[in-house]
Amino acid sequence: MDDAAAKRETELADHYRHCEAALREQELDLWLAGLFAPASARPHLHAIGAFAAELASVRARVSQPILGEMRLRWWYDSLEAAADSEGARAHPVADALFDTLDRHAIPREEIVELLEAHSFDLYDEPMESLAALETYCDRVFGAPMRWRAIAIDAQDASRQEEALRCAGRALGLTSILRALPRHLAQGQRFLPVDLLARHSAEADFAEAKATPAVAGALAELRGEARDNLEKARSAVHGDGPARAALLPAALIPLYLGEMERKGFEPFHTIAEPAQWRRQWRLWRASRGRGI
Numbered sequence: 001m002d003d004a005a006a007k008r009e010t011e012l013a014d015h016y017r018h019c020e021a022a023l024r025e026q027e028l029d030l031w032l033a034g035l036f037a038p039a040s041a042r043p044h045l046h047a048i049g050a051f052a053a054e055l056a057s058v059r060a061r062v063s064q065p066i067l068g069e070m071r072l073r074w075w076y077d078s079l080e081a082a083a084d085s086e087g088a089r090a091h092p093v094a095d096a097l098f099d100t101l102d103r104h105a106i107p108r109e110e111i112v113e114l115l116e117a118h119s120f121d122l123y124d125e126p127m128e129s130l131a132a133l134e135t136y137c138d139r140v141f142g143a144p145m146r147w148r149a150i151a152i153d154a155q156d157a158s159r160q161e162e163a164l165r166c167a168g169r170a171l172g173l174t175s176i177l178r179a180l181p182r183h184l185a186q187g188q189r190f191l192p193v194d195l196l197a198r199h200s201a202e203a204d205f206a207e208a209k210a211t212p213a214v215a216g217a218l219a220e221l222r223g224e225a226r227d228n229l230e231k232a233r234s235a236v237h238g239d240g241p242a243r244a245a246l247l248p249a250a251l252i253p254l255y256l257g258e259m260e261r262k263g264f265e266p267f268h269t270i271a272e273p274a275q276w277r278r279q280w281r282l283w284r285a286s287r288g289r290g291i
Contacts, residue, residue, distance in 0.1 A: 012099060015092035016043040019050035022093065026053040032278055033247040036286040037152055044104065044151035045245075047096035052144045054093055055114065059121045059186055068122040072115050079108050104151050113139050126189040130224070133176070133192050134169055141175060142168025149245035156240030163235040167249040167291060170228035173221060174252045177259060181269050195220060210266055218266055222256055229253075233291055243291075250285035251278055 001009070023046050024031040030049045034042050055072075062068040078088045078098075088094045101108060117139040120127070127133050145168040149157035157164070176183075176190050183190050196202050199220070201213035229252050236243065254273045258264065285291050 011089075012095065015096045016046060018092035019043070019096045020046040023049040023053060026050075026057070028275070029248055029251055029278060032275075033244070033250075033282055036247055036282060037148075037244040038241060041148075041152045041244075043096070044100040045148050047093065047100045048144050048147050048151065050093045051097045052114075052140070055118050056121075056140075058118065059188065060182075062122075065122040069119070072118060075115055076112065079111060100147075100151060104147075104154065106147050106150055110143050110147075114143055121188065124187045124189060127192045129194045130192045133173070133190065134224075137169045137172025137176070138165065141172030144168075145171065145245055145248070149242040152244055153241040156238075156242035157245070159237045159240060160235075160242050160246065163232045163237065163246060163291075166228045166232035166235060167246050170225045170232060170252055171249050173225035173228065174255050177218065177221060177225070177266075178255055178270060181267055184267065191217060191221070214266070218259075222259060225252065225256060229291075236291065239288055244286065246291045247282050247285050250281050250291045254278065254281065 020031070020043070023034075027049055030053075031046075034045045034049070037045055055075075058068045058071050062071065075094070078091075078094055081088065088098055100106070101111070117136050120136065127136070142165055146157065146161070146164045149160060149164055180190070191205060193202075195217050196205055199213045199216040201211070201217045204211040204214045205217070229249060232246065232249060236246070251273075254277065255270070258270050258273070259266070264270075
């Protein structure tokens, strides 16, 4: 190996370590779940996770939508540029992500779909329908879960496609419910208009009041999350290595259970389960006891 190649290998390894540190800080559940994946795949899981976390945080980092659009535009432009472009090389997450995409033949058009979905985050327009929210979850949560499965074992990932789709949707719905207080504080309106209308909850939700109408709308959304989780469990195919990508979904019942306890206030940040409880659930799921 010549000096340039050795220098590049060291640089890339540093960038993967940066992704791991960022993921551990921003998305502890994903980092913990990655501990049960093959060691050779973990750097790629960290890169995918750090990328997804960075995009999810754009709204909180900008003061106006145009600045958020500029951040997303940078990613579009970097995808179109050469893999070894100076701009991508200088960004640790982009460098590690693009290396992961190339190594595992993950379609870049799916990255574009994720970027397009995140444009919704930047504005205060309401989510039009439950179907639109499900599409958002598929692109923002389901696609990265599938990429992680591909990075672990592409052949097994194809066998787990339906389980990954349903698990990603369940994880997305649960994550949005967990983030409801933060979304409201930022002016975001993720709860679907048609869902709120069915429960006559539009005005109540706008005023952030936990009325029976709002409670009914949130309960329906939790039910959708549980239904998708059950579908994912039924769709798991065999015991191949790509199942490790499904592990974050094993934590969904912990969060939904907290939201369903008596006296729960949906407009207050929910308490995080103890780390040992999360690790225990992940370990059980990794041992073949379901997700």
